[in-house]
Amino acid sequence: MARRKFATLKSFLNYIGVEGDRTLFTWVSASEGDRWAQVIKVATEKIKALGPAKKMIKKIG
Amino acid sequence: MENIETKLREEAKRLLLEKKADVIIGYEKGTLPLTATPCFITTPEEADKLVWNNLCTQNLAKFVHDLITAHKNSQKRVKPEDRKKKVVGIVARGCTTRSLIIHLQERQYERDEVCIIGVPCDGYVDGKGLKVKIGGADIVEGTIDGGQIKMKTSDGDKTVALKDVLAECCLTCRFNNPIVSDVLIGSPSPAMNPDAEYNAVKEFEAKSMEERWAYFTKEMEKCMRCNACRQTCPSCYCPTCFVEQSQPQWVGIGEDKSDTQVFQLMRMYHMVGRCVDCGSCVSVCPMGVDLRKFLKKIDKDGWEMFGNRAGSSMEDMPPLGRYDEHHDKEEFIFNP
Amino acid sequence: MEKSLIKKDALAGIAKKMAGDFLVWAPVKKEDNVLFEPLQKDGEPFFAYLNSKNAPKNVFFPHTEAMMKFTRTPKGMVFSAEENKADQSVLFGVRPCDAHSFALLDKLFDQEKYKDGYYIAKRQNTTVISIACVQPPYATCFCTSVDGEPVGSEGADILLVDIGSDYLVEFVTPKGEKLAQYFGDAKADAAAETKKNEIAAKAVDAITSKIPAHEVKPILDKNFDNPFWNTIHGKCLACGTCTYFCPTCHCFDISDEVKGSDGVRIRSWDSCMFPMFTKETSGHNPRTSQKERWRQRTMHKFKYYVDNFDAIACVGCGRCVMSCPVNIDIRKVVEDISKL
Numbered sequence: 001m002a003r004r005k006f007a008t009l010k011s012f013l014n015y016i017g018v019e020g021d022r023t024l025f026t027w028v029s030a031s032e033g034d035r036w037a038q039v040i041k042v043a044t045e046k047i048k049a050l051g052p053a054k055k056m057i058k059k060i061g
Numbered sequence: 062m063e064n065i066e067t068k069l070r071e072e073a074k075r076l077l078l079e080k081k082a083d084v085i086i087g088y089e090k091g092t093l094p095l096t097a098t099p100c101f102i103t104t105p106e107e108a109d110k111l112v113w114n115n116l117c118t119q120n121l122a123k124f125v126h127d128l129i130t131a132h133k134n135s136q137k138r139v140k141p142e143d144r145k146k147k148v149v150g151i152v153a154r155g156c157t158t159r160s161l162i163i164h165l166q167e168r169q170y171e172r173d174e175v176c177i178i179g180v181p182c183d184g185y186v187d188g189k190g191l192k193v194k195i196g197g198a199d200i201v202e203g204t205i206d207g208g209q210i211k212m213k214t215s216d217g218d219k220t221v222a223l224k225d226v227l228a229e230c231c232l233t234c235r236f237n238n239p240i241v242s243d244v245l246i247g248s249p250s251p252a253m254n255p256d257a258e259y260n261a262v263k264e265f266e267a268k269s270m271e272e273r274w275a276y277f278t279k280e281m282e283k284c285m286r287c288n289a290c291r292q293t294c295p296s297c298y299c300p301t302c303f304v305e306q307s308q309p310q311w312v313g314i315g316e317d318k319s320d321t322q323v324f325q326l327m328r329m330y331h332m333v334g335r336c337v338d339c340g341s342c343v344s345v346c347p348m349g350v351d352l353r354k355f356l357k358k359i360d361k362d363g364w365e366m367f368g369n370r371a372g373s374s375m376e377d378m379p380p381l382g383r384y385d386e387h388h389d390k391e392e393f394i395f396n397p
Numbered sequence: 398m399e400k401s402l403i404k405k406d407a408l409a410g411i412a413k414k415m416a417g418d419f420l421v422w423a424p425v426k427k428e429d430n431v432l433f434e435p436l437q438k439d440g441e442p443f444f445a446y447l448n449s450k451n452a453p454k455n456v457f458f459p460h461t462e463a464m465m466k467f468t469r470t471p472k473g474m475v476f477s478a479e480e481n482k483a484d485q486s487v488l489f490g491v492r493p494c495d496a497h498s499f500a501l502l503d504k505l506f507d508q509e510k511y512k513d514g515y516y517i518a519k520r521q522n523t524t525v526i527s528i529a530c531v532q533p534p535y536a537t538c539f540c541t542s543v544d545g546e547p548v549g550s551e552g553a554d555i556l557l558v559d560i561g562s563d564y565l566v567e568f569v570t571p572k573g574e575k576l577a578q579y580f581g582d583a584k585a586d587a588a589a590e591t592k593k594n595e596i597a598a599k600a601v602d603a604i605t606s607k608i609p610a611h612e613v614k615p616i617l618d619k620n621f622d623n624p625f626w627n628t629i630h631g632k633c634l635a636c637g638t639c640t641y642f643c644p645t646c647h648c649f650d651i652s653d654e655v656k657g658s659d660g661v662r663i664r665s666w667d668s669c670m671f672p673m674f675t676k677e678t679s680g681h682n683p684r685t686s687q688k689e690r691w692r693q694r695t696m697h698k699f700k701y702y703v704d705n706f707d708a709i710a711c712v713g714c715g716r717c718v719m720s721c722p723v724n725i726d727i728r729k730v731v732e733d734i735s736k737l
Contacts, residue, residue: 001384007393008333008362008381015266015358016326017274024395042397055274056326058319060656091724093537098724099632119723124632193429199447199535215447215534283430285451285460288671289636289722305673314652315461315665345722347450347638349429 018055021046065180065247066113069152072178072244073108082150082176086124088117095186095203095210099124102150113152115205115223118185120339122160122295125149129170130298149175154182155236156339159372160295162241163335166372166379169298179242181250184231185340186210189349191226195219229353230340233258236373258338262357277355281322283348290342290352291328296335303327329355334363334380337372366390398574400585401566408557408564411579412442412489420486422456424449433488447534448492452644452716454502456488457519460641461665464515464651469658481518487576488525493549493556494540494712496527498644500552504706505647515664524572527553528564531596532603537715539606539728545712547604548597560592608728609735610699610709616737617700621692625737629695629730630687632723637668639717639725640694645710648674669693695730 006025014020024043028036069087076082089100089110097116101124102108132147139145153161158177165172191210192200198216205211210221231237235255239245265273288304291297303311304324311327313320329336329352336356343353363369367380367389403411415421416436423442425434431446433453463479499520506516530538530547540547550556554573557564565585568574640646650667653660667674669690676682684690702710711727718726 001381003389003394004367004381004384005333007366007390008359009330010393011362011366012326012330012333012355012359014270015273016277016355017270017272019270025393026395038397039395043395056319056322058313058317058654058656060654060659060661092726092729093719093724096724101631123634189429197429197431197447199537201536215532215536283428285637285641287637287641287668289634289638292634292636293722310652313654313663314650315654315663317461345634345636345638347642347720347722 019050021050022053066111068246069113069178069180070108070111072246073102073111073150073152074105076150076176076178076244077102077105077108082148084128084147085111085150085152085176085178086121086128087111087152087178088113088121091116094200095191095205095212096188111152113180115184115186115227117152117154118188118228118341118344119293120157120160120295120337120341121151121153122157122164123293123298123341125151125161125175126164126169126295126298129174146174148173151175151177152180153177153239153242154180155234155238155240156182156230156337157295158240158242159236159337160339162372162375163296163337163379164298165375177239177242177244179239179245181239181247182231182234182237183250184227184234184237184253185344186223186226187228187340188344190228191221194221194226228340228344229261230338230343233260234338235370236337240373241375259357259361261354262361265354265358278318278322280351280354281325282318283350284321284325285348286316286321286324287347289345289347290350293341293345294332295339295341296332296337297328325350325352325355329359332356332359334367334369334371336360398568398577400568400590401577401580402563402583402585402589403557403566403580405559405562405564407581408444409442412436415487415489415576415579416440420484421489422453422486423489433491436489442490444490444528448495448714448716450716451642452498452714453488453491453495454498454644454647456486456523457499457502457516458506458647458649458666461663462515464662464664467660467662469660479515481514483519483522486519486523488523491525491527491553492530492534492714493527493547493551493553494530494538494545494714495644496525496552497540497545497549497712498552498714499525501645501702501706501708501710501712502647503552504708508706524554524576525552526555526557526573526576529556529558529597529600531559531600533600533605535715535719537606537718537728538604538713539608539715540713541601541604542606542608543610543709543711543713546597547600548593558593558596560589560596563589565589565593606715606728608713608731610711610731613699613731613734614703616734617696620734620737621696623737625733626688626692628733629725630691633670633687633691633725634723635670635672635687635690636722637666637670638720638722639727640668640670641666642716642720644712644714644716645698669697695727695734698727699731699734 010023073085085102088097091098128149136144198214200212202213208223212219234253238249312324369380412423421436422433423436424431424446426443430450465478467476506513550569554570556567566580648667649664651664653662698710
């Protein structure tokens with residue numbers, strides 16, 4: 001069940017110290033154009049506010 | 062314990078003689094002082110090797126899966142009508158039976174392929190903790206008697222109370238008696254202290270995000286990627302672990318911090334509804350990584366979100382395999 | 398060169414003084430483990446240890462190291478070899494068994510047929526100072542069975558022996574002599590030397606765990622297919638604890654890691670205990686089960702290394718014995734082989 005996986009993943013990431021807002025999960029139907037735009041708009045704002053991810057990022061070179 | 066050991070040997074002999082099991086997985090005395098180690102008994106005579114005491118550490122369910130899988134693979138080229146069934150006997154305490162239930166629920170083998178010899182448990186000794194308790198001295202000889210561990214060490218004679226060196230998972234164990242069994246030995250052990258099982262998790266949850274992250278990274282830095290935690294875990298039985306996949310390669314092979322973090326994070330996350338808190342991963346970890354701090358959170362979420370305690374009954378199916386539309390919370394859903 | 402004497406409590410001070418001038422690897426207490434780590438400015442070396450949890454081989458042969466880097470440019474790939482440059486460093490306070498392991502690793506990484514630049518650069522620029530085992534640290538120590546000595550200097554540049562109130566400082570190699578100034582002016586007299594010899598003989602006798610390591614070679618020569626090999630691996634978890642902690646295990650794996658247009662070729666420790674070990678691109682693995690992998694581990698240590706380099710690839714530190722989560726005891730394995 002995807003929703004249970006997301007609920008636990010979000011909770012677990014938050015527990016180990018990764019910002020909970022980096023895991024976003026929702027449903028959007030193909031017919032919900034307005035909602036889709038709204039979801040992306042707010043998600044982008046949230047992520048921008050958090051800034052670049054620094055945790056668990058691998059540096060190469 | 063002596064009495065249980067005697068009965069255990071008798072039962073093991075009987076099961077082998079009556080051909081109710083082809084092999085019995087149990088514990089025997091180790092080559093080092095104060096150790097017991099997994100063993101495989103195939104003849105009645107060998108059954109006298111079996112021991113049952115506070116030094117029996119590993120969750121043996123892992124070997125049931127290994128043996129049955131290997132046997133099934135060996136039967137692949139045999140004509141269906143000639144295929145033989147192998148019955149694996151196992152000496153199982155509470156947590157071991159929980160792992161067996163998970164295997165059965167996940168359809169890894171049939172109930173009649175495993176013969177469960179249930180034993181009551183009052184906890185096992187945390188070997189690394191014991192070493193710390195005696196100041197890192199080398200144990201030369203040791204006995205457990207009347208709740209005391211008496212040792213000859215490189216630093217003189219030492220005595221430690223058994224209850225002070227039991228593994229963390231045992232102290233707050235809720236299921237120290239077998240949940241399912243074919244043969245039950247001895248009378249049930251008294252309960253441990255399950256009310257305190259989430260105390261450490263709650264304490265950790267109360268810390269700040271950065272404190273939690275700092276602790277997680279500190280612990281993961283100890284990890285040297287020996288894979289002992291994964292290898293000993295009865296729930297880690299994927300034929301190819303994501304760590305070993307190369308196309309795509311999810312995790313690098315080296316000691317890069319992020320790779321270790323991702324390995325551990327993903328392995329632990331795969332334990333949702335599947336970790337029975339047997340403590341095997343913690344006990345085998347050569348570097349003493351505090352895995353339980355994180356795995357217990359997964360257990361807590363399983364209970365608080367879905368009312369499930371992994372492997373606690375045959376009827377309670379794995380939480381990620383179902384959904385309860387009336388009770389599942391929706392607060393994690395992003396709804397702008 | 399003449400031997401020196403230093404006061405026992407001067408040891409940490411010497412290590413710290415050296416740390417001001419070089420990179421010093423010393424035993425450091427980290428939570429419950431004693432590990433060899435670079436000594437930090439305000440760090441305190443931990444010399445009251447039995448032996449370190451991990452073998453110090455990572456000083457010369459790191460768990461992961463870059464071999465070369467590459468960048469994709471409009472003009473094609475540009476490769477840059479990692480320079481085999483190593484800082485002047487000191488490995489302070491290894492046990493004689495671990496120092497012995499360096500002599501064994503040299504046979505492989507620094508031989509006529511093949512010279513491993515990565516290893517050699519670090520080895521050449523590092524002075525190894527070992528502290529003799531006056532008392533065997535663990536009951537599982539068996540160095541005397543595998544050509545080691547508790548008060549031996551094989552593989553070390555300087556050997557320190559606890560002779561009561563002082564350490565006798567022996568400068569074994571010219572590389573060791575270069576650091577003589579750190580050990581003061583007190584010269585050792587004949588009495589100190591006699592004392593050391595007495596202690597060395599006693600230390601050998603104190604090692605009671607013995608294995609027939611030399612006797613098994615001709616047996617292994619003839620018993621590749623012996624059913625005995627079915628008896629060891631049953632409980633083996635296939636984790637890498639024994640090989641990662643082993644001072645002489647040296648198998649490695651090479652992989653490329655790429656991000657964007659930059660990449661790096663790294664080599665990392667591999668372990669013959671891993672199911673992926675020697676798995677070929679085709680998916681075939683000549684060592685199909687843990688049985689073959691255990692045979693490989695035993696053969697490599699007690700037969701192949703002897704064939705190739707005339708030395709047993711085991712120093713008797715007992716780390717694999719103590720750390721194996723399921724108590725597979727190499728001493729018992731060797732013992733059992735000797736009875737075949």
